Amino acid sequence: MARKKRQPLAVPELIVRKREGEKLGEQEIRDLVAGFMDGSVADYQMSALAMAVYFRGMDFDETVAMTLAMRDSGKVVSLDQIDAPKVDKHSTGGVGDKVSICLAPIVAACGVAVPMMSGRGLGHTGGTLDKLEAIPGFRVDLSVREFRGQLRKIGCALIGQTGDLAPADKRLYALRDVTGTVESIPLITSSILSKKLAEGIDALVLDVKVGRGAFMKTESDARELARCLVRVGTLVGKRVSALLTDMNTPIGYTIGNALETTEALEILHGRGPDDLRELTYELAAEMLRAAGLVKSKSQGLRHIEQQVANGTALEKMREIVDAQGGDPRVVDAPDQLAVARHRTTVTSEATGYVTDIDPLELGYASMGLGAGRSRAEDSVDAGAGIRLHVQRGDQVREGDALATLYTSERARLRVAADRVGASFRIGKRRPRLRSRLIETIRR
Ligand code: URA
Numbered sequence: 001m002a003r004k005k006r007q008p009l010a011v012p013e014l015i016v017r018k019r020e021g022e023k024l025g026e027q028e029i030r031d032l033v034a035g036f037m038d039g040s041v042a043d044y045q046m047s048a049l050a051m052a053v054y055f056r057g058m059d060f061d062e063t064v065a066m067t068l069a070m071r072d073s074g075k076v077v078s079l080d081q082i083d084a085p086k087v088d089k090h091s092t093g094g095v096g097d098k099v100s101i102c103l104a105p106i107v108a109a110c111g112v113a114v115p116m117m118s119g120r121g122l123g124h125t126g127g128t129l130d131k132l133e134a135i136p137g138f139r140v141d142l143s144v145r146e147f148r149g150q151l152r153k154i155g156c157a158l159i160g161q162t163g164d165l166a167p168a169d170k171r172l173y174a175l176r177d178v179t180g181t182v183e184s185i186p187l188i189t190s191s192i193l194s195k196k197l198a199e200g201i202d203a204l205v206l207d208v209k210v211g212r213g214a215f216m217k218t219e220s221d222a223r224e225l226a227r228c229l230v231r232v233g234t235l236v237g238k239r240v241s242a243l244l245t246d247m248n249t250p251i252g253y254t255i256g257n258a259l260e261t262t263e264a265l266e267i268l269h270g271r272g273p274d275d276l277r278e279l280t281y282e283l284a285a286e287m288l289r290a291a292g293l294v295k296s297k298s299q300g301l302r303h304i305e306q307q308v309a310n311g312t313a314l315e316k317m318r319e320i321v322d323a324q325g326g327d328p329r330v331v332d333a334p335d336q337l338a339v340a341r342h343r344t345t346v347t348s349e350a351t352g353y354v355t356d357i358d359p360l361e362l363g364y365a366s367m368g369l370g371a372g373r374s375r376a377e378d379s380v381d382a383g384a385g386i387r388l389h390v391q392r393g394d395q396v397r398e399g400d401a402l403a404t405l406y407t408s409e410r411a412r413l414r415v416a417a418d419r420v421g422a423s424f425r426i427g428k429r430r431p432r433l434r435s436r437l438i439e440t441i442r443r
Contacts, residue, residue, distance in 0.1 A: 030065065074167045087203045157320070241441060244439040
């Protein structure tokens with residue numbers, strides 16, 4: 001049957017209408033996205049529209065339409081043949097955020113299928129794919145067939161976004177990135193959800209980070225984004241919930257690819273930092289709830305603790321690493337992952353308590369050591385990064401080591417060390433500590 005021909009779009013008129021605060025219709029939004037993909041809507045027009053949306057917003061109907069139009073701009077993976085509930089997690093990005101690496105095998109060990117698609121690091125936040133690639137041989141570029149097969153066989157696959165899932169989002173994000181239109185709640189919502197819906201999930205748990213090291217600096221902005229994600233996700237028929245979590249200090253003690261992977265693997269051994277464990281378990285429990293496997297958070301937490309204590313989660317990680325071409329021995333000896341050979345230590349200039357560690361500064365310092373990218377095409381140094389020796393609230397004496405820096409290029413050390421030194425505050429009084437979890441937002 002011949003495809004219905006689309007009417008030529010009056011794109012300037014749609015831009016003006018959005019600029020004046022009018023609501024666009026579902027078909028208009030679909031046509032705009034389709035036109036953007038076939039070239040009949042120019043990049044400058046889409047950028048102007050993004051700016052109009054930035055100032056005027058979009059209501060839930062428009063955001064749903066935008067989400068579905070972008071999802072449908074590419075392939076939508078069907079995971080219908082997999083019986084287990086399929087649940088993914090998405091984090092809005094933080095410093096030292098290696099949660100996905102320990103979370104996915106734990107949740108899969110509990111009986112949920114985890115089709116986890118992650119991104120690469122850009123700017124001050126690292127990317128799960130770069131961290132996983134610190135495991136020798138680990139492949140993140142599985143085809144959709146391999147992805148589906150692995151999910152069916154072992155219940156989890158950790159892969160990169162393939163180019164044919166939600167390609168409209170990729171193109172639009174590239175424009176938003178250079179036109180000052182990233183920080184728009186409806187655009188962020190449709191961007192995140194379109195990609196996740198294309199994965200074929202039943203449910204999604206969002207980790208919406210808030211604080212200096214996060215995309216959303218204030219609790220009210222983060223809450224608004226979380227509510228929008230939950231509402232739009234629910235309107236498109238998925239079970240979506242969000243955890244607002246604190247990102248005012250780095251997560252755990254490590255920043256940088258191999259260092260973070262080691263720390264995440266430690267969690268599967270029942271070791272590792274308390275804050276990383278808490279965050280991982282909270283998100284995992286929410287995923288079990290979303291999957292319908294448990295009725296309450298406490299039931300979920302008990303189930304998770306069991307899978308870690310009896311070694312099932314660790315065994316799941318061995319299976320994942322083996323299936324994706326990595327060396328599974330790393331799972332049993334995480335500290336064998338190679339770190340870069342040049343290093344220096346930053347020490348405390350005072351005696352007292354660590355009252356503050358600025359994650360943003362550490363994120364940029366880690367990037368400066370080679371662990372991150374400033375442009376998408378840059379490569380990363382897997383062994384570069386920062387190991388903290390203290391966390392906020394710890395007592396230190398003058399001269400105590402605060403952090404060790406690693407890099408493959410010695411010349412990078414000095415500037416990064418200054419930055420790391422400047423990210424610590426030492427005070428006389430022990431600061432009050434609080435949980436990373438601020439709030440859970442459900443429908
Ligand atoms: N992350 C995304 O995937 N999209 C956005 O628009 C912002 C953050």
